[in-house]
Amino acid sequence: MDSGCSDIHKWTPVCSLPKGAQIFTNGLRVCSLPKGHVFANRRGGTEHTARRIKLIAAHYPPKQSYSSSSPPTQRSYVGEPDAEGSCRGGRGCSGVNKKLRMSARLAIPKTDGQFRAVRSDGCSIYETLLLRLETYGTLAAQTLSGLLSEALSEVFPLSLRLRYGYKLRVLELFVLSAQCLGSVRPKCRLSGCDEAARHWQAAGTEGSKGSSETTRPQNENRSPVAKPAENLSSLLQEQRLPLTHNSRNSKLRLGIGRSDGQLTASEAPRLRSEPKPISHSPLKLSLFGSEETSDIFSCTASTKSRHLPHARTSPRALLRLSLGAALASIQNQRRWRIQPRDSSSIFKCSTGIATICSLATACSTRCVALRTRATRLQVCSSGLCTGFLSAADGFFTEFLEIGLKDSQQGSIHDPVAAREYAHLLREVATKLQGDLLVMMRTYLEKPRTSVGWRGLVSDPDLSGSEDMGRGIALGRRVLLDINAAGLPAAVEFLDPMVAPYFEDLVAYGSIGARTVESPTHRALAAGLQMPIGFKNARSGDLQSAVNAAVASSAAQKRLSPDASGRLRLQQAQGNPDVHVILRGGEEGPNYGNASVTFAAQRLQAAGFGGSRVIVDCSHGNSGKHQEGQITACESVAEQVAAGSSVIGGFMIESFLEAGNQPLEPGVTKPSDLRYGCSVTDACLDFNATQDLLLELAAAVTARRERNTKPWREAAKS
Numbered sequence: 001m002d003s004g005c006s007d008i009h010k011w012t013p014v015c016s017l018p019k020g021a022q023i024f025t026n027g028l029r030v031c032s033l034p035k036g037h038v039f040a041n042r043r044g045g046t047e048h049t050a051r052r053i054k055l056i057a058a059h060y061p062p063k064q065s066y067s068s069s070s071p072p073t074q075r076s077y078v079g080e081p082d083a084e085g086s087c088r089g090g091r092g093c094s095g096v097n098k099k100l101r102m103s104a105r106l107a108i109p110k111t112d113g114q115f116r117a118v119r120s121d122g123c124s125i126y127e128t129l130l131l132r133l134e135t136y137g138t139l140a141a142q143t144l145s146g147l148l149s150e151a152l153s154e155v156f157p158l159s160l161r162l163r164y165g166y167k168l169r170v171l172e173l174f175v176l177s178a179q180c181l182g183s184v185r186p187k188c189r190l191s192g193c194d195e196a197a198r199h200w201q202a203a204g205t206e207g208s209k210g211s212s213e214t215t216r217p218q219n220e221n222r223s224p225v226a227k228p229a230e231n232l233s234s235l236l237q238e239q240r241l242p243l244t245h246n247s248r249n250s251k252l253r254l255g256i257g258r259s260d261g262q263l264t265a266s267e268a269p270r271l272r273s274e275p276k277p278i279s280h281s282p283l284k285l286s287l288f289g290s291e292e293t294s295d296i297f298s299c300t301a302s303t304k305s306r307h308l309p310h311a312r313t314s315p316r317a318l319l320r321l322s323l324g325a326a327l328a329s330i331q332n333q334r335r336w337r338i339q340p341r342d343s344s345s346i347f348k349c350s351t352g353i354a355t356i357c358s359l360a361t362a363c364s365t366r367c368v369a370l371r372t373r374a375t376r377l378q379v380c381s382s383g384l385c386t387g388f389l390s391a392a393d394g395f396f397t398e399f400l401e402i403g404l405k406d407s408q409q410g411s412i413h414d415p416v417a418a419r420e421y422a423h424l425l426r427e428v429a430t431k432l433q434g435d436l437l438v439m440m441r442t443y444l445e446k447p448r449t450s451v452g453w454r455g456l457v458s459d460p461d462l463s464g465s466e467d468m469g470r471g472i473a474l475g476r477r478v479l480l481d482i483n484a485a486g487l488p489a490a491v492e493f494l495d496p497m498v499a500p501y502f503e504d505l506v507a508y509g510s511i512g513a514r515t516v517e518s519p520t521h522r523a524l525a526a527g528l529q530m531p532i533g534f535k536n537a538r539s540g541d542l543q544s545a546v547n548a549a550v551a552s553s554a555a556q557k558r559l560s561p562d563a564s565g566r567l568r569l570q571q572a573q574g575n576p577d578v579h580v581i582l583r584g585g586e587e588g589p590n591y592g593n594a595s596v597t598f599a600a601q602r603l604q605a606a607g608f609g610g611s612r613v614i615v616d617c618s619h620g621n622s623g624k625h626q627e628g629q630i631t632a633c634e635s636v637a638e639q640v641a642a643g644s645s646v647i648g649g650f651m652i653e654s655f656l657e658a659g660n661q662p663l664e665p666g667v668t669k670p671s672d673l674r675y676g677c678s679v680t681d682a683c684l685d686f687n688a689t690q691d692l693l694l695e696l697a698a699a700v701t702a703r704r705e706r707n708t709k710p711w712r713e714a715a716k717s
Ligand SMILES: O=C[C@H](O)[C@H](O)COP(=O)(O)O
Pocket: 410, 446, 447, 448, 449, 450, 451, 452, 619, 680, 681
């Protein structure tokens, strides 16, 4: 027994993996037995690391046999440990490795039910999570997407926002995540924001509990708020954790985006050497140099990358940027091109990937569920998966089958309550993920009709202090918490100068009724790497939202601060995932079938296909009374259940408690506010929200039953 695993007997097997497979993690002493049992002995790790292992274990129960004849609903691997449980230990598992930095392999279920150990070289800095959509059971996909979104949102709020050029059957998502998961905490270097430093340091000591507790120091002599631009670079810096990279022979190659939308694969230079210029030969992007993945996607070379100055600053920067995702379509053996819409914003939005994962999980749930029903459904499921990422139909078509639910609070004014709400919502979201993709609206900026509290970013103390530096840091912490809770986050983008601080943590955005006519907001939306919904005007006018969608789907340039705070000319490629949000208006509600149909006609006339209508059941559709949301939601449910192929999603304003409460900054004492109750729009309480979610999920299911045509034709009708 390897001395390093001497206390192996203290732990029960947590999961069975093929021979030689190990669990990669940090803070866990992991030994893999020759026959494939993996024991986990947690020593000095963080709670969520152990939870992560359990998460894997829950979905790979040992000793369950797999027979190729039964429909693959859950993959498990039969592995028998040695009687004596001797542990040869894998790389990095030797007792000598005191730093608990374990190399490992992740066992990935394959279509034949066996596992494929995905290689990572010893001491490799990355763990590869391979998400294979159609061949996994839901649980495995859930496990991996849960791991992925947790890892991403926690350590790497970065992801490559992708534009899909080809239909595909299987979503394979290769994401590289840092070795120091959960152990290296950002050292907040935010100038003028000592509080954020405390947040992150507290999070570091508290391990997985994270920390959105807002400890408001009374007499903190905070240094003056730094210039927002300076804040951004230090914010982003502290989010890019220092990576340790011991491997001498990592062949990691990076897909580096360029302004012309192509990717340049580059050899990740050794840490010790000076960064080599990014090579431009047509390269196969291979992960860890392992051949089996090298054909996953190939990059076409072209002119030198101009827009990533930091990519040349150091190998570390390059390594940090090593986030790539690959989709392979089995049907036509075609590889797809990654088409980042805007290289300067190529590294964004961990929840963009997390959203893809939750969509993938939802699709895989659908796939598994559908597969058990009939061949047609099998077609539908592949149609679903294909539809999911078919650029032709835009991001929203896939929601037709899943239904987007954007559960939202009027606005975020208390990070602690927001985090509590997120965890409650996550539970419901998981239950309903086969039908609804639930995102949490996290409005950090509040547009006002005239005056009033303008949101956490502007006034985090709810006192009129307008401490924007702290507001931005707190806003990021809230988004990280929501991501870490496993929910994609949705925001309204109000101040274009604030957008760069948050967009990498946001999976869905809206432009509000007060800014839908604004050319500046339309240009902002054109470069954002996530679906953007345009609210109709407060008057009720819909055309302004349709015009905004047209404008934002076109390529355009705009001035925007970059990570170093300098203004740069952003070349936005145009946002293909734009749509309209019916939020009612001065002329009354517009959630009814006639209004929805009218909106679809106006979008069609403007050249948009697919389903691109979301109904906001609040605001003008509820008369700003929370009960009014129920009526609106019920109408949406009726339309969806009747087979409407137009409604792609809906929004409600919801919080822990029903209603809202007055807040007059500088007059109302924050401590007097009722916990869990909105300080802006009236919200439904969580129970009422849950009932509505169940009703709407049932409507989505009913729609599927009704849709006699193949799924994708229905989406177009
Ligand atoms: O949801 C938020 C409100 O609709 C928005 O902030 C406007 O509120 P007001 O009209 O009270 O300013």
